[in-house]
Amino acid sequence: ELKVEQNPLFLSMQEGKNYTIYCNYSTTSDRLYWYRQDPGKSLESLFVLLSNGAVKQEGRLMASLDTKARLSTLHITAAVHDLSATYFCAVGTYKYIFGTGTRLKVLA
Amino acid sequence: EAQVTQNPRYLITVTGKKLTVTCSQNMNHEYMSWYRQDPGLGLRQIYYSMNVEVTDKGDVPEGYKVSRKEKRNFPLILESPSPNQTSLYFCASWDGYGYTFGSGTRLTVV
Numbered sequence: 001e002l003k004v005e006q007n008p009l010f011l012s013m014q015e016g017k018n019y020t021i022y023c024n025y026s027t028t029s030d031r032l033y034w035y036r037q038d039p040g041k042s043l044e045s046l047f048v049l050l051s052n053g054a055v056k057q058e059g060r061l062m063a064s065l066d067t068k069a070r071l072s073t074l075h076i077t078a079a080v081h082d083l084s085a086t087y088f089c090a091v092g093t094y095k096y097i098f099g100t101g102t103r104l105k106v107l108a
Numbered sequence: 109e110a111q112v113t114q115n116p117r118y119l120i121t122v123t124g125k126k127l128t129v130t131c132s133q134n135m136n137h138e139y140m141s142w143y144r145q146d147p148g149l150g151l152r153q154i155y156y157s158m159n160v161e162v163t164d165k166g167d168v169p170e171g172y173k174v175s176r177k178e179k180r181n182f183p184l185i186l187e188s189p190s191p192n193q194t195s196l197y198f199c200a201s202w203d204g205y206g207y208t209f210g211s212g213t214r215l216t217v218v
Contacts, residue, residue: 033207035209042211043198043209045208050205093202094141094202094207095153095166096207097153098150
């Protein structure tokens with residue numbers, strides 16, 4: 001059974017600081033996705049990582065995928081308050097398995 | 109504009125009263141799914157569909173039905189809702205690279 005674990009579950013950080021969210025999964029997968037969710041809202045696609053070594057960046061967020069280690073990271077650079085949200089990773093194809101989510105709070 | 113449209117956004121109903129949550133996509137995608145989101149349990153797949161008239165169970169299908177009579181529509185049916193089906197529901201449409209999610213339906217069963 002495929003399991004997807006994220007850590008940390010909660011993250012409170014100061015503006016301007018850097019941090020990394022980790023996503024580990026238990027079985028082989030070449031695809032990994034990152035989503036953002038604001039409270040009470042839908043899921044917004046951030047990154048689609050399709051191969052080992054894939055790295056994508058958008059603004060202050062950068063995601064990478066190591067399929068051999070079954071690990072993806074979402075790195076936040078110089079956090080700003082607008083990045084406060086819950087971040088999910090997901091693995092698979094049309095049968096996504098989601099990670100537990102990381103609730104990020106950026107303090108001014 | 110490419111989108112996944114769910115209705116209603118909010119619904120309060122009573123135990124046992126049949127209800128349908130509608131979902132429509134305008135992207136001509138073959139794959140569609142339903143997920144529910146619960147605090148502490150995350151997002152779990154209820155059902156998915158690979159094309160018209162082809163559906164399969166996800167991880168938590170009990171108490172739900174779906175149908176796929178047209179490619180664009182994928183309704184979620186609760187024949188006899190119970191309080192443990194109180195949740196936030198998302199419909200999603202797959203383009204081969206990832207899912208696009210609808211805006212969600214917050215269902216409360218009392």
